[in-house]
Amino acid sequence: MASVKFNEEMCKGCGLCVTFCPKQILRMAPVRINAKGYHPAECIDLEKCIGCASCARMCPDVVITVER
Amino acid sequence: MAVVFQKTSMLTDAPFHYCPGCTHGIIHRLVAEVLDELGVGETAIGVAPVGCAVFAYNYFNCDMMEAAHGRAPACATGAKRVHPDKVVFTYQGDGDLASIGAAEIVHAAARGEKITTIFVNNAIYGMTGGQMAPTSLPGQITTTSPYGRNTEVCGFPVNMSEMLSQLNGPAYIERVSVHDVKNVVRAKQAIKKAFQAQIDGKGFSMVEVLSTCPTNWGMTPQEALKWLEENMIPQFPLGVYKEV
Numbered sequence: 001m002a003s004v005k006f007n008e009e010m011c012k013g014c015g016l017c018v019t020f021c022p023k024q025i026l027r028m029a030p031v032r033i034n035a036k037g038y039h040p041a042e043c044i045d046l047e048k049c050i051g052c053a054s055c056a057r058m059c060p061d062v063v064i065t066v067e068r
Numbered sequence: 069m070a071v072v073f074q075k076t077s078m079l080t081d082a083p084f085h086y087c088p089g090c091t092h093g094i095i096h097r098l099v100a101e102v103l104d105e106l107g108v109g110e111t112a113i114g115v116a117p118v119g120c121a122v123f124a125y126n127y128f129n130c131d132m133m134e135a136a137h138g139r140a141p142a143c144a145t146g147a148k149r150v151h152p153d154k155v156v157f158t159y160q161g162d163g164d165l166a167s168i169g170a171a172e173i174v175h176a177a178a179r180g181e182k183i184t185t186i187f188v189n190n191a192i193y194g195m196t197g198g199q200m201a202p203t204s205l206p207g208q209i210t211t212t213s214p215y216g217r218n219t220e221v222c223g224f225p226v227n228m229s230e231m232l233s234q235l236n237g238p239a240y241i242e243r244v245s246v247h248d249v250k251n252v253v254r255a256k257q258a259i260k261k262a263f264q265a266q267i268d269g270k271g272f273s274m275v276e277v278l279s280t281c282p283t284n285w286g287m288t289p290q291e292a293l294k295w296l297e298e299n300m301i302p303q304f305p306l307g308v309y310k311e312v
């Protein structure tokens with residue numbers, strides 16, 4: 001069991017977490033936008049998350065917290 | 069479940085002003101985590117540059133000062149000599165360090181000042197709108213080399229890590245990259261070694277980090293990481309250049 005949490009208001013929508021997730025379970029929220037005006041990243045299948053923190057290590061804005 | 073990754077308390081809550089996908093943010097995080105892990109976060113003194121990282125003083129949760137363009141190693145020298153017991157670092161771009169501040173970094177390194185320099189090389193002047201830097205690659209298109217850097221007229225890129233490693237003052241010099249997870253992890257290890265060399269009183273230490281500027285390179289963040297890997301690493305090979 002693992003989980004990823006996004007401090008959504010800090011996200012700049014760069015998509016690097018999406019690119020580097022080995023399980024390909026992240027995406028940019030298609031409709032929702034944050035106060036900065038970006039579509040924030042979100043997890044669409046938390047069951048598959050292995051808690052590897054690849055997403056968090058590549059996030060330039062330190063948006064992501066990972067638990068395992 | 070246990071937390072395996074969270075934002076370090078050595079970074080403030082201020083949101084980074086960097087462009088989306090700019091790897092300055094990753095490098096900030098690595099420096100902050102290392103200061104915390106070495107237990108020197110509370111007492112460290114950082115010197116911010118002129119360049120995109122000009123506001124670095126808002127982001128690190130330690131004493132920070134702002135230097136005039138390129139002069140961070142001179143300011144850090146003063147801070148370290150007054151506070152020899154404290155960890156002192158500079159955070160500088162390639163325009164700041166390799167161009168206007170070339171004299172300061174060379175002499176700080178030659179004197180063996182016990183400071184650590186984090187040198188962020190993105191092969192361009194980011195803050196001012198993407199002009200050619202001393203580190204721009206042959207053929208690289210920038211706003212001041214719209215047909216590509218012509219080495220006949222503009223000369224060749226300056227490899228700072230190789231140059232400084234020829235001096236006797238430096239104790240640790242390594243060049244790393246942050247273009248994927250494995251390299252980000254390696255970059256952190258290098259930064260830790262560099263700060264440890266300072267703590268051990270061995271001399272000057274520097275980590276050159278190859279970094280992206282998606283905005284001025286005119287690329288997506290993903291394309292920029294790939295461009296760094298394919299074009300910058302051949303010109304700026306990764307590795308340890310000095311270890312005493």
Ligand SMILES: Cc1ncc(C[n+]2csc(CCOP(=O)(O)OP(=O)(O)O)c2C)c(N)n1
Nearest residue numbers: 118119120137161162163164192193194195
């Ligand atoms: C004395 C002085 N000369 C020139 C400038 C203009 N200037 C501001 S930032 C910069 C270059 C920044 O490039 P770099 O150090 O590579 O950092 P980056 O923005 O790419 O992170 C220049 C030339 C200045 N602020 N002060």
Ligand code: SF4
Nearest residue numbers: 021049050052053055
């Ligand atoms: S922790 Fe690993 S598996 Fe989970 S979302 Fe992040 S990158 Fe994907």
Ligand code: SF4
Nearest residue numbers: 011012014015017059
């Ligand atoms: S890497 Fe960070 S800033 Fe970029 S999209 Fe993912 S969470 Fe947002």
Ligand code: SF4
Nearest residue numbers: 086087090120194281
């Ligand atoms: S201009 Fe370039 S170096 Fe500066 S914040 Fe934007 S992407 Fe980063």
